[in-house]
Amino acid sequence: MKQGTHKIDIFILIPVLLLIFFSIAVVYSASSDYSLSRWNDASYLLKSHIFKVVLSLVVLFVFIKIDYRYVEKFSKFIIFGTIALLIIVLFTSSAVKNVNRWIMFGPMSFQPSDLAKYALIIYVSALLVRKEGYVDNLYKGYLPILLYILAVCGLVALQPNFSTASIIFGTTILLLLTSDVKIKHIIFTIVSLTPVAVLFILSKSYIRARLENFAEYSSTGTAQHQLTQAIIGLGNGGIVGVGSGNSVQKEFFLPESYGDFIFSILGEEYGFIGTAFVVAMFAVILVRGYKVVKNVDDPFGKYLAFGITTIIVSYAIVNMSVASGIFPTTGVPIPFVSFGGTAMLFNSAAAGILINISSNKKQSDVPQSVIMGVNV
Amino acid sequence: MTFYDFKNNKSFLSVTRRINYFMIILLVFLGIIIMKLTSIQILDSEKYKIIAKKQSQTREIISPLRGGIFDRNMNSFVSNVFRVSVIADPYKIKNPDTVSTVMAAVFGKSKFEYYDKLINKNTSAFYLERKVEVSDLKGLDTLKLEGLDVFKESSRFYNYGSIGSQIIGYNDLDNKGVSGIELALNKDLTGKEGYMISRKDGRGFKRPDLNFVQKEPEGGANIILTIDKRVQQIAEEELSAGVKSFNASRGKALVVSVKTGEILAMCNYPSYDPNNIKREDTSGMKNSVISDIYEPGSTFKLITASAILEEKLDNPQDVINTENGTYKVFGMDIIDSYPASSLTFQQIIERSSNIGVAKLSQKLGAERFFKYARDYGFGIYTGIELNGENKGYLKRPLDFTNGSLEFMAIGYQVAVNALQLTMAYAAIANNGLLMKPYIVKKEVTPDGNVILENFPSPVRQVISSESAKKLNDMFIGVVERGTGTDAKIEGLKVAGKTGTTQRLVEGEYSSSSHISSFVGYFPADNPEIVIMVILDDPKNGFYGGKVAAPVFQKIAIRIMGFNDVINTYRNESIADNKDKPVIEKSNPDKDRVLPNLVNLRVKDAIEILNERNIGYDLDKDLNSKELQGKIISVDSQEPSSGSKLEDGKKMKLFIKNSNVENSSTILVPDVRKMSLRKSINKLVSEGFIVDVNGSGEVVDMFPKPGNKVSTKSKVILFCKEEN
Numbered sequence A: 001m002k003q004g005t006h007k008i009d010i011f012i013l014i015p016v017l018l019l020i021f022f023s024i025a026v027v028y029s030a031s032s033d034y035s036l037s038r039w040n041d042a043s044y045l046l047k048s049h050i051f052k053v054v055l056s057l058v059v060l061f062v063f064i065k066i067d068y069r070y071v072e073k074f075s076k077f078i079i080f081g082t083i084a085l086l087i088i089v090l091f092t093s094s095a096v097k098n099v100n101r102w103i104m105f106g107p108m109s110f111q112p113s114d115l116a117k118y119a120l121i122i123y124v125s126a127l128l129v130r131k132e133g134y135v136d137n138l139y140k141g142y143l144p145i146l147l148y149i150l151a152v153c154g155l156v157a158l159q160p161n162f163s164t165a166s167i168i169f170g171t172t173i174l175l176l177l178t179s180d181v182k183i184k185h186i187i188f189t190i191v192s193l194t195p196v197a198v199l200f201i202l203s204k205s206y207i208r209a210r211l212e213n214f215a216e217y218s219s220t221g222t223a224q225h226q227l228t229q230a231i232i233g234l235g236n237g238g239i240v241g242v243g244s245g246n247s248v249q250k251e252f253f254l255p256e257s258y259g260d261f262i263f264s265i266l267g268e269e270y271g272f273i274g275t276a277f278v279v280a281m282f283a284v285i286l287v288r289g290y291k292v293v294k295n296v297d298d299p300f301g302k303y304l305a306f307g308i309t310t311i312i313v314s315y316a317i318v319n320m321s322v323a324s325g326i327f328p329t330t331g332v333p334i335p336f337v338s339f340g341g342t343a344m345l346f347n348s349a350a351a352g353i354l355i356n357i358s359s360n361k362k363q364s365d366v367p368q369s370v371i372m373g374v375n376v
Numbered sequence B: 001m002t003f004y005d006f007k008n009n010k011s012f013l014s015v016t017r018r019i020n021y022f023m024i025i026l027l028v029f030l031g032i033i034i035m036k037l038t039s040i041q042i043l044d045s046e047k048y049k050i051i052a053k054k055q056s057q058t059r060e061i062i063s064p065l066r067g068g069i070f071d072r073n074m075n076s077f078v079s080n081v082f083r084v085s086v087i088a089d090p091y092k093i094k095n096p097d098t099v100s101t102v103m104a105a106v107f108g109k110s111k112f113e114y115y116d117k118l119i120n121k122n123t124s125a126f127y128l129e130r131k132v133e134v135s136d137l138k139g140l141d142t143l144k145l146e147g148l149d150v151f152k153e154s155s156r157f158y159n160y161g162s163i164g165s166q167i168i169g170y171n172d173l174d175n176k177g178v179s180g181i182e183l184a185l186n187k188d189l190t191g192k193e194g195y196m197i198s199r200k201d202g203r204g205f206k207r208p209d210l211n212f213v214q215k216e217p218e219g220g221a222n223i224i225l226t227i228d229k230r231v232q233q234i235a236e237e238e239l240s241a242g243v244k245s246f247n248a249s250r251g252k253a254l255v256v257s258v259k260t261g262e263i264l265a266m267c268n269y270p271s272y273d274p275n276n277i278k279r280e281d282t283s284g285m286k287n288s289v290i291s292d293i294y295e296p297g298s299t300f301k302l303i304t305a306s307a308i309l310e311e312k313l314d315n316p317q318d319v320i321n322t323e324n325g326t327y328k329v330f331g332m333d334i335i336d337s338y339p340a341s342s343l344t345f346q347q348i349i350e351r352s353s354n355i356g357v358a359k360l361s362q363k364l365g366a367e368r369f370f371k372y373a374r375d376y377g378f379g380i381y382t383g384i385e386l387n388g389e390n391k392g393y394l395k396r397p398l399d400f401t402n403g404s405l406e407f408m409a410i411g412y413q414v415a416v417n418a419l420q421l422t423m424a425y426a427a428i429a430n431n432g433l434l435m436k437p438y439i440v441k442k443e444v445t446p447d448g449n450v451i452l453e454n455f456p457s458p459v460r461q462v463i464s465s466e467s468a469k470k471l472n473d474m475f476i477g478v479v480e481r482g483t484g485t486d487a488k489i490e491g492l493k494v495a496g497k498t499g500t501t502q503r504l505v506e507g508e509y510s511s512s513s514h515i516s517s518f519v520g521y522f523p524a525d526n527p528e529i530v531i532m533v534i535l536d537d538p539k540n541g542f543y544g545g546k547v548a549a550p551v552f553q554k555i556a557i558r559i560m561g562f563n564d565v566i567n568t569y570r571n572e573s574i575a576d577n578k579d580k581p582v583i584e585k586s587n588p589d590k591d592r593v594l595p596n597l598v599n600l601r602v603k604d605a606i607e608i609l610n611e612r613n614i615g616y617d618l619d620k621d622l623n624s625k626e627l628q629g630k631i632i633s634v635d636s637q638e639p640s641s642g643s644k645l646e647d648g649k650k651m652k653l654f655i656k657n658s659n660v661e662n663s664s665t666i667l668v669p670d671v672r673k674m675s676l677r678k679s680i681n682k683l684v685s686e687g688f689i690v691d692v693n694g695s696g697e698v699v700d701m702f703p704k705p706g707n708k709v710s711t712k713s714k715v716i717l718f719c720k721e722e723n
Helices: A010-039 A044-065 A069-092 A112-130 A138-158 A162-177 A183-203 A205-220 A225-237 A262-295 A299-323 A343-358 A368-375 B015-043 B045-056 B096-107 B111-118 B180-184 B186-190 B229-245 B297-310 B345-350 B354-364 B366-375 B404-409 B418-429 B465-481 B544-559 B602-611 B676-685
Strands: A103-105 A108-110 B057-062 B078-088 B126-132 B148-158 B194-200 B206-208 B222-225 B250-257 B263-269 B319-321 B326-329 B332-335 B342-344 B433-435 B440-444 B450-453 B458-461 B495-505 B508-522 B529-536 B616-618 B632-638 B651-657 B665-667 B689-693 B698-702 B708-710 B714-719
Touching (some): A010 A044, A044 A343, A069 A112, A069 A138, A069 A299, A112 A138, A112 A299, A112 A343, A138 A162, A138 A183, A162 A183, A162 A299, A162 B015, A225 A299, A225 B045, A262 A299, A262 A343, A299 B015, B015 B045, B045 B057, B096 B126, B096 B689, B096 B698, B096 B714, B126 B148, B180 B186, B229 B250, B229 B544, B297 B345, B297 B354, B297 B418, B297 B495, B297 B544, B319 B354, B326 B354, B332 B354, B332 B404, B345 B354, B345 B465, B354 B404, B366 B404, B418 B465, B418 B508, B418 B529, B495 B544, B508 B544, B529 B544, B602 B616, B602 B651, B676 B714
Parallel strands (some): B689 B714
Antiparallel strands (some): A103 A108, B078 B126, B078 B148, B194 B206, B222 B440, B319 B342, B433 B458, B632 B651, B665 B708, B698 B714
16 A cells, blocks of 8 residues: 655654663663673673664564554454463463563563553554444443453553553543543543552552552652662762763662663763653653644544553653652653563554654545555 | 533543643653652752762771781781681571571581571671681682671781780780780781772672772881790790699799890790680789789898998898897787897898898888888889789888888788889899889881880989999898708809798788799899799798799799890800700791691691791692692691690691592582573582572572582572562
């Protein structure tokens, strides 16, 4: 088929690339001491990261080139595959810190929830398109969609990964709000799920502890070790930072400094300039991503672009908020920057899809039927 | 108008406007983050910078090497050795089981001893081991275990063991002086600390921060004593032999250079081994010579004698009625051991007549008696550099009661320390000039600057040299024909005075418990050396002349040969005497205490012996084919550690080849970087028991590869955690 225009939105591509390249420097800095002590090789984790960066860049450009509408074709396969993986991971995976989040996939550890967030967004987008005209119907339209949302979010929450489940749930709810789904249904859903969520939180001591810690930090300023160290790191950076590779906090003061708390090391080495830059990059992705949403005529592209943009930015907001003490501690990586197993791959694929959608914005001249014909 | 029209879903905000609102909400979140970052990174940055610096930088003290302590011939009493200390922080130790297994393997104690301490998370960091001599750390110092700090600390080894131990003293675990010279000159011995700024990581591991120059420590000063180690050793040996043969409870001996006041030897029996401090038995640690006082008895008669001579109250023709042995003074009996009806002044001193001296003292009166006693230095500190001197007790004339004068004249109702008394006799030997005693000759910094040097210093002329000469003649008479004949040495003119004091036992003077003393000097014509010997509570005999004088004589005979050092004048006649005591030129190292070399690798053992200049023989040829390439260690040694090597003899080392003789020991293979499964297979097949920490690839192990352990030993693997 012929694409409407080949002009992609480089203002999405560039921030993504900048963040990815930035991550190499920061991951190396944050992981070198740990790698050296663990594997006697300062670049052990960096090598693993670079391998994933290269793979991610390939994936990013492949998805920029592939017409995003193929994704819709596979959406059913993807969602059922994801649900299957989420079930498998609950029973078989090697538990890291008593949490069943990982599946070993050759040399790579694979976190199905990284796939799940996009699988759900893709499938809900596809469903919203397919059920266009009757999504406001509770039984035929809304409930089937909700079923998938609850299945995926529920399985993720059971790992347990409550924060990821919450972000996925929130994003898909926002996605539904951009469709013709009745707000009444959504409000009813949220109201009835709230007690379930509260019960879930109460049943999980680790979530309770984190909330209590955060409450204590908010009121007294004394935080648990990791958050204290994260904030010390940010503060130590000052405006211009201590310079690349000079972080003090990475030297085992800040646990898992190369993972979920990498933002703190970034802030320490590159200062406020560095952190503000990262915030700005996500702001650009947000604004340009939503611009794509508005400019694309194809409803599937619209939903998909909205979902992808929202979830990427939400992850970034949650991660940065945790590292700076705005949110309670939760293990959510910052897209494109954190050292991560498969998260970077899926985020890059999603960014590729988003950029591909951006190149299809002027499509009013393409007959809708042709597009639908390709995709049905 | 309602906010939301349920009937007409689409009338509520167009989708585009909803998206705009969502965008604004997310932008607000990003804005909040920027605000918070502004607060942390710009407004409060200084505060966090200080916290970060505090937790990541430490100023580490570099201890200076403690100064040495030498005798006057530069024989070194002390060595600095390094011992191993381990500090544990139970809070940071993740696996107490592993750590205690490792500790048990290195220090040879029970694992549970450590385990019980380590599981108590409530304590802060503490010493798990302190200054332990470990021959083989088995790689513990390179094994980075979180919460465990292994380091070497300097501590003292006393080269001559108990010889001079009360003078030298010893140090506490922090290498600070507790007694003796180590205490008295602790500040000078310590030197100045250096420091370096270290970077500390979150686990507590430190490394030098190259941004800062480290300040080198300044080593402590070397102390050179007036002590002659050979004299010290002889005096100790003879004192000890004397105490044993007369069955005394304690003994003291002091050798001082008459003309200079230098202390050549200062001994107490019992003694102690500073390399093996037993806290429960401190009896041997006291330097009684200066810190214990006693009633001097007849040796104190020199006060009366000096005063009579100096005040010219004597008349050689005068004869004093000595009352046939018993004389009542204010209702108290003064009794002579050798009753006589009358004696001359000279005879009174030679026979040590209590009655005669008491009567002479009456001629003097309290004021003059006190003046001479004070002038000789009694009741005043001698000023010796060591801590803990007891200045004794000299009653003032105002406090004299009936009989005080007479009893003080014969050495009761007065308390002195042995050094005071020795110095008083040295003054007579030195033509009436009292010298200040000293034990520190010099203090020299490691780079050779003399920071202190003591020279002979006179205190006062107590009596004229004429009076001293007359007194000297009397003291010669004591040894020639009086109470001190057992101190006589053939060919050497000796002068001296005996003393026998009844000890105060439960407030009464005992007739069965005595303090026997003899103080003498030689050569009497031109005295060089004064020696004092005191035996407490001897059971075989009690007269000073019978108990202490023979010890004096033995010491004197043995040290006469050291004229190279002491300038001892020897009578010409004795030079040809075939029977003269033969004193070998001593090899400073010949009698050093032998170290324990058992189980050390032969290479290390040889190094230690070479350092200490100890000759050795090996029972096998190291280059023989049998031993080539094998790890060999010392199986046993002769003589055993702690004993002394006789001159000219060599130490004999028996070598064992661990490989051959002990076939059950095996080399720990290197399984690092192997997968866990593979490494376990390898270790188990070679007969090890494996203890695993973590689950991934093996990143470290204990014992380290290359160490030799017995089969069925436990090998602990540290694996990477998967996260």
